[in-house]
Amino acid sequence: MIQKLLIANRGEIACRIIRTARDMGIATVAVYSDADAKALHVRQADEAVHIGPSPAAESYLVGEKIIAAAKDTGADAIHPGYGFLSENAGFAQAVIDAGLIWVGPKPSSIDAMGLKDAAKKLMREAGVPVTPGYDGEDQSPERLKAEADAIGYPVLIKAVAGGGGKGMRKVDDAAQFEEMLQSCKREAKASFSNDEVLLEKWITSPRHIEVQVFGDSHGNVVHLFERDCSLQRRHQKVIEEAPAPGMDEVTREELCAAAVRAAKAVDYEGAGTIEFIADASEGLRADRIFFMEMNTRLQVEHPVTEEITGVDLVEWQLRVASGEAIPMAQEELAINGHAIEARLYAEDPSSGFLPSTGPLDWLDLGVEGRIETGVEEGDEISPHYDPMIAKLVAWGEDRDDAIDTLVEMAETAEVWPVRTNAAFIANALSDNDFIAERLDTGFIAEKGDALIPSGEPDDAVLRGAARIAMVANDDQPEELAGFRLNRAPHHAVALSHRGKTHLVELDDTPFEPSLTGFAEGGRIVVFDNGQAFGFETETRGSGAASAADGAILAPMPGKVIAVDVKEGDTVTAGQRLMVLEAMKMEHAMTAPFDGTVTELNASEGGQVQVETVLAVVEPEA
Template identity: 75%
Template sequence: MIQSLLIANRGEIACRIIRTAREMGVRTVAVYSDADAKALHVRMADEAVHIGPSPAVESYLVGDKIIAAAKETGAEAIHPGYGFLSENADFAQAVINAGLIWVGPKPDSIRAMGLKDAAKTLMAEAGVPVTPGYLGEDQSPARLRQEADAIGYPVLIKAVAGGGGKGMRKVDAATDFEDALDSCKREAASSFGNDVVLLEKWIESPRHIEVQVFGDSHGNVVHLFERDCSLQRRHQKVIEEAPAPGMDEATREAVCGAAVRAAQAVNYEAAGTIEFIADASEGLRADRIWFMEMNTRLQVEHPVTEEITGQDLVEWQLRVASGEPLPKKQSELSITGWAMEARLYAEDPAKGFLPSVGRLEHFHLGDDGRIETGVEEGDAISPFYDPMIAKLVASGESRDEAIDELAAILDGVEVWPVRTNANFLFNALLDEDFIAARIDTGFIERNLDQLVGSAEPDDSVRRGAAMVALAVDEDEPLSGLSGFRLNAAPQSSVALGFGGQAARVAAADGDIADISGFRDGERVVVFHEGSAFEFALTSRGVAGVSAGDGAILAPMPGKVTAVEVAAGDAVVKGQRLLTLEAMKMEHSLTAPFDGTVAELNATAGAQVQVDAVLARIEKRDD
């Protein structure tokens, strides 16, 4: 068994690996960048090595530094976690060449599955179903029509040089094919100078089904059943669950069996995931589920598989890397109950899901379920890395129980002042279509507006905030950032400000939302269904401004890269005023209405903090 392990990663996955290694008596070594010098994974490990500046390209992505750290500390093995270098075959080979143990698949397996077209060919040869399609040199209309008929309608005609939705046509029936092909080729030639097309089976109600596989160096390969990861936003998974709703035993056996054949085809060792796309327009059927790709690493969503199988996949990884056979045979693995995971991100859905960074002044994720995180209260969310704060995992005997538990966990999320997507996740879980398992990969986009919800507190939340303020006034030990839960009747009213508007609120005058919160000096912060709301105690003076009065606020900390107006300029609604660079992205800030630049506080090159007033637009008198 491996005795010492270096984790070539950070955040929650590094903490996750350290926890299992510690239980197994394995010594752990962390690596860290400048930004992570005081991070939780550094504090948890037995030893830690600094590997460079904050940008990942200068630290976590520099394989030579990581191997040198392992050598320096006497670590026997390197676990890559996920992301960063986890699927880099050259790094895996460099680790092996350095005389270290690579906790992952063989480099050749990573390469074989990293080339998507070659992987599909390999899978087809192994008897794994792949998405029907045609990509051939014969571009004659007769051949393309013949291939489309063979694939079955609806079919997608797609320009090989396409992009941005151009050069694509969905064809619902054979009688429409020729006209659609002519139109598609004309647009492709005009837009890209290339009218070559390919054909793909159109997936009516796509669901993302993936199967956890595991192989060892003794030729054994097993599956640990499937997960459903259909809830996605911009191809990023949001909520995952296991098993997949609507999966009958016959379909499960067919899909999981195909996944095992896929792993065997590349002599796979270690943890891996075979991803499938399913046409769920008539439910999950074995003849409508096709191979997409393989992830040759541990997945972010692996906890839901652990919850339904009772297995520790990191322990499996370490045992297999040590040369041991798989801990369980296929016949010894079974599904018990249901599990669901939500990814809690530091982002603001009300501002287009912009990342939110800063210090976690107040951070409490409750005591229920399984919480996987790499931060604690007082830590900072850095602008240099993925903004995932935690994975919230719930389980139950049934899917409904798992939903209820996860919704309760999200309802209890208390994070401030960093913004999160907790309310967005809460709303998704309680959507009637999600509860009924009427889901596909387009679910989030179709329902985005109602899932994002309102950034404004309703009256019951305002009354709850008043009650928090009044309770703290009567019980001074609750002052500061300590938490508070409603449990007593209010005695009076208090003046509260929100978004630049102030009003006196009587806590007893109507329903009060089930909230938690705290008062910190001149402000009250309350949490409800995953949302966080900040109120000013206006009896001591209203502070703050809002975009409603023409103020242009910085949506997040960043650097002003361009200022395109001057004080006194006339502007029209939607006109770009300045550009802010943050989280390696540029964000244009525009005029909210026609008016005049009454105030300008931004200069090119300046660093600004979140909610800083960069400019103010005064409405033009008509």
Template identity: 75%
Template structure:
């Protein structure tokens, strides 16, 4: 068995690996960049080695530094986690050549599945069904456009070296093809150093079904059943579950058998995932499920498989890498209950899911379910890496119970001032379509803004009022001046003299709050902006949210359904940073300018792309708000910009 393990990764997956290694008695070595010097994974590991500046290209993606760190600390093996170098065959080979154990598949297996076009050809030979499309070597724009026209729109462009939703574009019409191809290639080049693409027919009712497989060096391959990852946004998985709802035993047997054939076709060792796209227009049917790709690593969503099988996949990885056989035979594996995982991201759904960075001044994920995270209160969310804050996982006896339990976990999330998608997750889990398993990968996009609603309810106003009443009792009511009603200092609604009123600022908007005493010492009636439809309140209605009253400047936070609402009684609050004059193009986030499409004095039309920013591995195009002329161009390709920096101005036409 491996005695000392270096983890070539960061974040929650590094913490996850450390946990299992500790339980197995395996010593761990963490690596970290400047941005992660105080990170949780660094503190949890037995040792830690600094490997460079904050950008991943100068630290976590530099294989030589990681191998040197393993040699320096006497680590016997390297676990790559997921992302970064986990599917880099050259790095795996370098690790092995350095005399270290690679906790993952053989480099040849990674290479065989690393390029999607070659992988599809291999799967065809192995009798695994694949999606119709174009896998040719001719990568000219003209040939790709011709093939796309022949396949028929909508068509999907995919980076052959892609993964994690990067380097993918759905093209709905021929006139959009070249622009989408350019964007896809640029993102693929930046993420994978390879801008080659393939084309696939876009399936109109698609479900993303994947099968967890595991192989060892003794020729054994097993599957650990399937997961459904159909709830996606921009090809990024948001909620995953196991087993797949609506999967009958016959279909499960066929798809899992196909996954095992796929793994055996590349002599696979370790943990891997065979991903399929299913045409679910008539439910899940084996003859309408097609191979997409293989991920030659542990997946982000592996906990749901662990929960339904009782298997620790990281333990299996370490045992198999040490030369042991797979601990269980296929017939010893079974499904127990239902598990669902939600990905909690540092992003603002109300602002187009732009990444949100900064310090977690208030952070509480509760203690229900299984929580995989690498941050804590006081941690910084940096712009250099993936914006995932945590994975929230529940396991229950059936799917309906699991949905309800996970919705409650997400509703209890408290994150501030960094924005999160917690309320968005609650809305997803409470969708009728999700509950009835009417799933496809386009469902989130189809629902649109309906899923973004996180406005405070009346309960939030009541909670704020209740908190203010306590403050009134303690210090604000002048008991020598205010008359006493029913034995309590204060006013009764609609009584003389005038009501006790105060301006309540809720998320920057002014609400006029009136409070009066009622029939006993602990109850008050509340009126907000003239609405008297609130019941009498007794302090905070905790079933609707929790108040964090430790905020500066007289602010309190009220959390409801995962959303943070800021309340202040002390001063007027604006609605955010000052807006620029009409036509000023502001950076919506800190990031890097990766493309500038205009020059000073250039005429533009409404909707024309002006430039592209990159932050947290995502591209964000900025466009002209109206017809006009570009002036005051302050951005240049390769430059770093801060949030709300003026990048240029579009002067409107007369």
């Protein structure tokens, strides 16, 4: 058995691996960049090694540094987690060449599934159904156009080295093909240094179904049933569940058998996922489910499989990597209940899903369900990495029970000042079509704004914020979760939210018991159904309460890299006032209308938090 394990990753997956390793009596070594010096995975591991600057390209993606860290600490194995170097065959081989145990599939298996065109050919030979299309060597525009015409539109152009939704274009008719092909090839070249593409028939009512497989060095391969990952936004998974809704036993048996054949075709060892696309226009049918690709690693959504099977997949990985056989035979594995997982991201749906980074001054994810996270209150969401805060996982006797639990988890999540998609998750789970199992990969896009919370406080939230403000001003305890306050009527409190002033008249209406919140200095924060609302009071002296619609607010935490105006300047609508850098992107702050800059609270090089009033523009008289 492995004695000391180095985890070549960060965040929640590193914490997840550390937990299982500790239960197995295996010592752990964390690696960290500058940005992660105080991260939770570093605090939880037995040892930690600094491997470089904050950018992943200079730390987590430098295999030589990771292998050196393993050698220096006496680790005998490396677990790559997911992302970063987890599917890098060269790194896997380097680990093995260094005399270390690689907790993952053989490099040859990673290579075999690394390119989509080669993988499809291999799967076709193994008797695994593949999507009708073209994956030939002739990459001339003329041949690709002819093949697309023969397949019939709409068709999907995919980069052979693609992933993460990049290098994909849907072509609805022949007239679009050349333009879409060149666009796809440019993106593929920039993202993967490989502009070769393949063509696939566009699937109507597509469902994303994947099968968890597991192999060992003794020739055994089993499946742990399927997951449905159809709820996606811009090709990124948002909600995953197991088993797949509407999957009958006959279809499941055929699909899972095909997944096992796929794994055996590449002599697979360890945890892997065979991903399929299903044409669900007439329900799930085995003859309409096609191979897409194989992920040669542990998946982000693996907890839902663990929840319905009772298996610890990380423990299986460590045992199989140590040379043991898979702990259970296929006939011993069974589905128990239903599990759903949602990815809680640091982003603001009401502002176009802008990333939201910065300190987690307040973080309470409750006690329901299973929570996989790599942060605690007081930690920070870094702009350098994926902005996932946690995975919220719910299990139930049936699908409805699991949905109800996960909705409650999302609605009661409290995060501040970082914004989250918790309310968006709750809305998606509560949608009648989702509950009725009417779903496909276009679900979120088709629902559009119906799933996006307004981001504006309703009357109950405003009254709650006003009552918290009044109690705080009376020197009462700042933390006022679920309190009721009945005071004499005719009290009014002026509150500012995102630059808009609300004058709240209080009466003897009780405080809404579902609301929670706290006061801190001149700021009031109220949590309601997965959303967080921050208010400033006039007494704070920030000028925000009187800013009205002329307030220029920071959409996320960031750094001011340019200021183009000064107080007293006359500006025109759309004129750039300053530039904010956040999440490696530049955001120009512009004047909302013609007027005068009456307040300027930003300076070049300064750091600002979300919803900071950067400037105020008074409209022309």
